[in-house]
Amino acid sequence: MFQTFDVTARPQDAIPRVARLRAWMADRNLDAFVIPRADAFQGEYVAPCDARLAWISGFTGSAGFAVVLAQRAAVFTDGRYRVQVRAQTDADTFETVSWPDVKLPDWLADALPRGARVGLDPWLHTMSEVEALRAVDSFEVETTENGIDAVWADRPAPPAGPMSVYPDALAGQTHMIKRQGIASSLRDEGLRAFVTTQPDAIAWLLNIRGSDIERTPIAQAFAVIHDDASVDLICSEAKATHVRDHLGPEVRIVDPADLPALLAGLDGPVGYDAATCPVAIGESLRDRRAVTDPLAIPKARKSPAEIAATTEAHLRDGAAMVRFLRWLDEDRPSDATEITVAKALEGFRRDTNQLRDISFETISGSGPNGAIVHYRVNEETDRPLAGDPVILVDSGGQYLDGTTDITRTVPLVDPVPSEIVHAFTRVLQGMIAVSRVRFPKGVAGCHLDALARAPLWAEHKDYDHGTGHGVGVYLGVHEGPQRISRLSRVPLETGMILSNEPGYYREGAFGIRIENLIHVVEATRPEEGDDREMLAFETLTWVPIDRRLIQTDLLSPDERAWIDSYHAGVADRIGPLVTGTDRTWLMRMTAPL
Incomplete structure (x- = not known):
């Protein structure tokens, strides 16, 4: 069962929330703090506890980010949301920026004095994002604790829904066959392991589903896939209770508290996807190699x-x-x-x-x-x-x-x-x-x-x-x-x-x-x-x-x-599945032009 929380800032909420964040920034000598829509898994849809952008700004779109400076604040989003962002944010608090037409590194370089310090949460930003920011020499990038979490007093708890088994008959392959295929591709690339931070890829690989995100049946977890086809699945034991027998001994459950030790102990080279891997994980790998995610195409x-x-x-x-x-x-x-x-x-x-x-x-x-x-x-x-x-x-x-x-x-x-x-x-x-x-x-x-x-x-x-x-x-x-x-x-x-x-x-x-x-x-x-x-x-x-x-x-x-053929196909396929007035209406709506 999903819990529903209203975390969205109203216009009257944004001013005190931004003020609290600015006070936190001042205590840490930060001139800017970046608030992405993303969670640690770079998901499009986030749990209530990760809806930081909505909490600070009011904007609920699925793509975008905010930047708060001492005297300015802005929400960046693309053309899908330009009407929505104006309706949901307080124009006196947040200016709106057309992204990706305007790139964050360029905007920060223009908005900040030379030598300014830009803070960000290393769990919420990918390796490639941070590399682009660090390439600008006019400001410094500081990875830090999350300022939103520090001032969000009633932040909801992280989700902890149980995983479930997805039937092999619907998947078409067992997870053992999938793991072996990915392991073979790792060996071909000269990799000892690959770290995936994508819950949907993990769900596909292991033939499991989850209940952590409303509307999307995934479990929030990380995984390390080894070249011997074994997997370290980083999640709580309680979350994996119902899939333990399905996964078998080659899939080891690792408590999230033990993730730093696991990453530090990996013998390289270890692959990661720079476009999705958070800095907190990528920079923990001793012998790391940026590669294209080997699970992405097989899953697709x-x-x-x-x-x-x-x-x-x-x-x-x-x-x-x-x-x-x-x-x-x-x-x-x-x-x-x-x-x-x-x-x-x-x-x-x-x-x-x-x-x-x-x-x-x-x-x-x-x-x-x-x-x-x-x-x-x-x-x-x-x-x-x-x-x-x-x-x-x-x-x-x-x-x-x-x-x-x-x-x-x-x-x-x-x-x-x-x-x-x-x-x-x-x-x-x-x-x-x-x-x-x-x-x-x-x-x-x-x-x-x-x-x-x-x-x-x-x-x-x-x-x-x-x-x-x-x-x-x-x-x-x-x-x-x-x-x-x-x-x-x-x-x-x-x-x-x-x-x-x-x-x-x-x-x-x-x-x-x-x-x-x-x-x-x-x-x-x-x-x-x-x-x-x-x-x-x-x-x-x-x-x-x-x-x-x-x-x-x-x-x-x-x-x-084409349209007549399509409608004939609709009538043939859907006609037998509806009756009465629904079928009469369907036949009328699918008649030839």
Whole structure:
């Protein structure tokens, strides 16, 4: 059971909290202190005890950081959150900085006098982050205790949820086979061991799951994988009680208090990932070598069993979505609000009797709230649907056999304003382009990202988020390293699951996003094709795309054929799983254009 804590700073809270932090800084002769969103595991979602950025600033986005100086303070975040950060922070206390356009080392060099001392918690910053800061010679970087923890009087306790066994039949491989594969790659690289600080990688490797983070079934732990395929799992004995027999003698449980001695005693060379390993661990290794995480690609390349399992989860989730969309279209109460919608959708998923949790907080954004890319409705922002033209609903479920993530934009009025229909159709064209693409092996997400944006670019429009992220199987809804993004140079490989979610947002008016999950497969070579290896995407998500929002005369014949084929697939797969008015509605919504 998860405990819920309200740790977010209100505008009236930020001033005294920042003042207490500045007093702590002054006692230690620090001119600046950096507060990241991250925890020691570099997780996107953090436990309440690690929500330091929200506590000090009020900003609850999943990416960003704050810097507090003696006379200034700033919150840095990217384009997904620029509307949100202005709404959640006190402008008199925190200025907002566009990141990564503005780099932290450059900002600090401009903001601080020469020789200033910048403090940071070595457990919350990676080796690569600190190396970039130390490369600037105008200030000194000091690793220290955490100033937020020192002044946060009622900070919640760290999570201590039990681990559970993940079935080998769903994983497709035993943890022994996985450990042996990673050990072989270590030997090939000349490494004696690798230190992983990524809980989702540990969960995948050992076929376990956890309960430390709400919405994501991971256990907060570190691990050392040795070249003999044995593993030191750093967590409490109590946390591992239910998985001890499953793990066997080659997986040793090491108490977190014994971690320093374990790291100091490792005979090198020992690998670590500079992009994810905290300084406190990396600098404790005597013979360390920065390498690419050897678990990242094997975890991302789903086994046939994982693909088969998540396919079933997506069909189950698709049926729940159809029931929800029919309710939203025909039965929602006249006084329905964004919260009404989010609660109703979770209820339809729970009716499957197989939902473990939702996979993230449902984004239910009506009208202008839909333009906030990662909007999270609460009692203060809740908006009635009446009068708004569309609602954007981005949601997902965690099932034992798969993790889902789907976005649909739904009309609330008839007719929908033509500018929204036009923009929706351009977004749809980008989504279709990614769905249909064939590409050579070795192509990365940065090569495909422009396909989704081209219809919008042609009209001088764009969106400020990636086109797709990786997705786990009963793990993180956002999983690396694979992405469809102009920043991603990781080659796509068979078995990788990604989202395909272009969008368009008019600040203060409306938001549009369409999202399906897809996975990478070997492309079937047509008769006239060359004899070369090519890849393609197969769709996992089968839920209608609202035909009332499509301006059909903008679509090419091939695009019309794709949407009709997709809707025929939805009817074939989901039709048998729903009945009565839900099935009648589904057949109407999946009719050919």
